[in-house]
Amino acid sequence: MANIVDTYYQAKSSVRETIKTLRTNISFSSKEQDLQTLVVASPAARMGKTTIASFLGIAFAETGKKVLLVDTDCRRTMVANYFRQRPQFGLLQVLYNEVSLAEAAEETRQVGLYILDCGGKITNPVEFINSRRFVRFTEMAKKEFDIIIYDTPPLGTFIDAALLAARADGTIIIMQPGKVQVNAAKDALDQLEKANAHVLGIVFNSIVNVKAEGYYYYYGKGGKRKKGGNSRDHAKEDGAAGKGK
Numbered sequence: 016m017a018n019i020v021d022t023y024y025q026a027k028s029s030v031r032e033t034i035k036t037l038r039t040n041i042s043f044s045s046k047e048q049d050l051q052t053l054v055v056a057s058p059a060a061r062m063g064k065t066t067i068a069s070f071l072g073i074a075f076a077e078t079g080k081k082v083l084l085v086d087t088d089c090r091r092t093m094v095a096n097y098f099r100q101r102p103q104f105g106l107l108q109v110l111y112n113e114v115s116l117a118e119a120a121e122e123t124r125q126v127g128l129y130i131l132d133c134g135g136k137i138t139n140p141v142e143f144i145n146s147r148r149f150v151r152f153t154e155m156a157k158k159e160f161d162i163i164i165y166d167t168p169p170l171g172t173f174i175d176a177a178l179l180a181a182r183a184d185g186t187i188i189i190m191q192p193g194k195v196q197v198n199a200a201k202d203a204l205d206q207l208e209k210a211n212a213h214v215l216g217i218v219f220n221s222i223v224n225v226k227a228e229g230y231y232y233y234y235g236k237g238g239k240r241k242k243g244g245n246s247r248d249h250a251k252e253d254g255a256a257g258k259g260k
Contacts, residue, residue: 019069019097020124031074037218038074044185044215051157054165054186054212056176058203063220064189065093068166076127080161083120087179088168089133089140098123098130105134110148116155129160140168144178153182170203180212188217 023031044050055068072084085106086094095102104119109131120129137143156163165183167176180186186207190200207214 016096016099018099018124019066020073023070023073023125034070034074035077038071038078041071041185041187041215050184051161052153052163052165052183052185054167054176054180054183055189056167056170056180056186056203056207057189058169058171058199059194060169060172062169062189062191062194064169065097065166067187067189067218067220068164069094069097072128072162072164073125075162075164076125080127081159082128082162082164083131083156083160084128084164084166085131085156086133087140087144087165087175089135089137089143090168090173092133094130094166095132100130102130102132102134105132106152107134107137109134110143110146110152116152116159140173140175141178144175150182170206171199174206177206177210177212180207180214181210184213185215186212187215190217190219192219 017025023034041050041053053071055064055071057064068084072082076082084094086092087106089107100121100123102119102121104114106119108114109116109119116131119134120131122129143149153163165179167179170176170188176186188203188207204214
């Protein structure tokens with residue numbers, strides 16, 4: 016698998032422009048305050064969630080922002096693999112004060128974009144996310160980074176993403192048409208609504224591999240789920256992303 020930074024820049028320009036438009040929609044989704052923490056979630060695995068989270072991290076870093084991409088799927092960590100890096104430390108070590116966030120966060124080949132690996136297996140991720148240690152970590156990260164993006168486990172399998180979304184400034188949901196059942200998608204939205212998450216919209220991602228054709232759709236929703244939406248962006252091009260989670 017190629018480094019995801021190379022994949023982003025080797026994609027056709029219209030694909031990158033679509034990601035940048037999505038970045039803009041996310042940035043302007045909150046009129047009251049700047050969005051600083053973003054959860055990227057999906058109803059099931061292999062929807063392209065990690066790819067979209069990585070692309071957004073690159074796109075935000077391109078604007079000069081200091082970005083942290085956090086892998087919170089401690090059952091199946093993937094972010095470091097996408098960037099072809101092997102961090103020595105991770106989130107777990109930061110939470111238990113074994114190392115500082117500055118020591119654990121590794122800058123990628125994209126200037127301004129850092130990744131934070133999970134740092135090891137966690138027996139009870141729900142308690143992990145609900146802990147005071149995690150709250151302190153979030154506040155510390157917000158002081159050191161302009162944007163924090165959380166790559167999460169699938170909503171349909173685990174509750175971790177909903178717990179993170181309840182605390183984040185915004186959440187986007189990644190789906191692949193034809194690969195997610197209607198009931199599963201509805202359950203994922205219901206789960207986020209019960210958590211009082213600020214759902215910004217849905218990204219439909221049907222890109223399968225670097226050479227395949229695909230589509231991105233973004234529906235701005237202005238918060239809680241409503242029928243329709245206030246924005247729609249569409250691109251169809253070759254070459255955007257690998258198989259992501």
